[in-house]
Amino acid sequence: MQIAISGNIGAGKTELTKLLSKHYGYRAVFGPSEENPYLNSFYEEMRRWSFNMIVHSLYANIKQLSELNATGESFIRDRSLYDDACIFAPNLHDMGLLTTRDLDTYTRLFELTYSLLPKPDLLIYVRGDVPTLIRHIQRRGREYESRIRLDYLTNLNNRYENWAANYDGKMLVVDTDELDFVENREDLGAVINKIDAIFNSLFGNED
Numbered sequence: 001m002q003i004a005i006s007g008n009i010g011a012g013k014t015e016l017t018k019l020l021s022k023h024y025g026y027r028a029v030f031g032p033s034e035e036n037p038y039l040n041s042f043y044e045e046m047r048r049w050s051f052n053m054i055v056h057s058l059y060a061n062i063k064q065l066s067e068l069n070a071t072g073e074s075f076i077r078d079r080s081l082y083d084d085a086c087i088f089a090p091n092l093h094d095m096g097l098l099t100t101r102d103l104d105t106y107t108r109l110f111e112l113t114y115s116l117l118p119k120p121d122l123l124i125y126v127r128g129d130v131p132t133l134i135r136h137i138q139r140r141g142r143e144y145e146s147r148i149r150l151d152y153l154t155n156l157n158n159r160y161e162n163w164a165a166n167y168d169g170k171m172l173v174v175d176t177d178e179l180d181f182v183e184n185r186e187d188l189g190a191v192i193n194k195i196d197a198i199f200n201s202l203f204g205n206e207d
Helices: 013-024 039-044 046-071 081-094 100-114 130-140 143-147 150-165 185-203
Strands: 002-007 027-029 075-078 122-127 171-175
Touching (some): 002 013, 002 081, 013 027, 013 075, 013 122, 013 185, 027 046, 039 046, 046 075, 046 081, 046 100, 081 150, 122 150, 130 150, 171 185
Parallel strands (some): 002 075, 002 122, 122 171
16 A cells, blocks of 8 residues: 655645554655755755756655555555646746756656555645645744745645645645644544545455
8 A cells, every 4th residue: 555645845744654553553654865965055046956856866765665556554644746746847937946947857757756656545635725835834943845835835735735635646726724633633533534444445345
């Protein structure tokens, strides 16, 4: 069983990954352990290093997912490949930090490599309006996130909504404007009940 959790900055992906991992006994995965060697250069000169950064991120993610799938172990992964390829890379392009040629090359590379891996059995999209995301960001108190611009969060949110509306796999949408699964056990239970219903529909007829 492979579950991937997607969502904007501050949506609650990491918290939900930990909570569901504890409940189901699945391995919690938080992205590649290998540090991206282009990250510091990217923040110093974004346009120059954006392509290098996202290509290395794709490589590291594909490597991690290949190794995980080879084990046959059930896992829940904070973020999916879709987050980079369908949300963040196009957003870099819109911001003028990634050329059209580089985006096209990256997209073709993503489509080729991702086609070689199984899709998640379930993708959980954690949705939240910008005010909710800001409250979550403030609650966890990461200093570097305090500088995130409102328009940046809004643009990412719009991309997530468009992507989710056209996703062709099994998806559960968790609305954090309505459910606080971190602070409210009943809300977490509601999310788990929805996941259990999906599991039953997927595997209920197996012997």
